[in-house]
Amino acid sequence: MSHTATSLTITDLACERGARRVFDGLSLSLEGGEALVLTGPNGVGKSSLLRQIAGLVEVSSGSISLAPADEDHPMAARLHYVGHLDALKPAMSVHETARFWADFYGGAADVMPALDAFDLVPLATLPVAYLSAGQKRRLGLSRLLLASRVLWLLDEPTVGLDTASIERLKGLMEAHLEGGGMIMAATHLDLGLAQARHFNLADVARQVTA
């Protein structure tokens, strides 16, 4: 799991939702081993930026690139995105859900280590319908470990998590960074990552309206 000379470069990015311009002229870069915490008030475009990088929201202008270039895989298939929704099916069991993701991503043959990392093994056979909000969140986050991808995009990853789970997530994020991965997280809570850079989107937004 080593990622060499990886970087994410965003140049002069603009985002429009509906007819409203959320932000423009956004440039930032992130290198392997670095974490960036997006901050700013509600509606400033944190989620939109993450979804743009994930290819789920149209890029109005500007560019996003992930180095090293990879012709075989689209950019969206080289990163993990964990949004507000956990993408879970109530009728499927915890293990079946993880199995599906691993197969869909072409990732891990054994899903148990990923479930174990989020303390979900005792719940493996339980249908998702019976999980609590925090347990669902942990299952959603277990995607991060089911396939090795260089960039993690996390949108409010700690919502619903207890302190022990936040510690666990922090440990996994640190391991990911040590392996040369990159993390971009939008959050209001301090994730406790020592080396994280903070980026306030409101500073960019102010330039738009000025």
Next chain:
Amino acid sequence: MRRAFSAVLMRDLRLATRAGGGGGMAVFFFLIVVTIVPLGIGPDLNLLAMIAPGMLWVGLLLSALLTLDRLFQADFEDGSMDILMMGDLPLEALVAAKAVGHWLTTGLPLVIAAPLLGLLLNLDESAYPPLMLAMLLGSPALSFLGTIGAALTVGVRRGGLLASLLVMPFYIPVLIFGVGAASAATSAMPSGVYGQSLSLLGAVSLVSLVVGPVAAAVALRANLR
């Protein structure tokens, strides 16, 4: 890529058979449509036998329409669509996997149930094989063309009815050639009509295999981004 394709397909099949998945819904709806027809029309056996192929086809179409909205809507609402759009699997292949899953859980069971329901409509026994063959050839088109309507209306609240309105015109060739093939086999139509209807039905299905996923992928991209 094949692993991702089969993962999506197996997941959809599994969800369809679970509680709330609606896998059996199409068959029961088909059964209801076909059983109320004799009650409404009266016990005239000759009349029933005459309209049986048409009624079975209309029932098949309505059952397919009824289940269209669960193709993408559920995945959109719980966030699964985000994940599915971010894989190595091209969106066209994803749509195809979903269409195959839809056909296996609605189209195919209905084709198998058709002779049983034909019994309720006094359909001549000799018409079972040609009817089933025509349904087998035509029903994939219902699933694949249906993906277009489902993709266009994803994100629209109560979009199921809108999807039905959008898709219905595309279903009409399938209905015409399907009924044509089934009635040609029972009544004294000029020879060759049966074969021609089957060929056209097959052609419609083959075109839909290509057009459905491509058009639905375009609609999904425009709709969700």
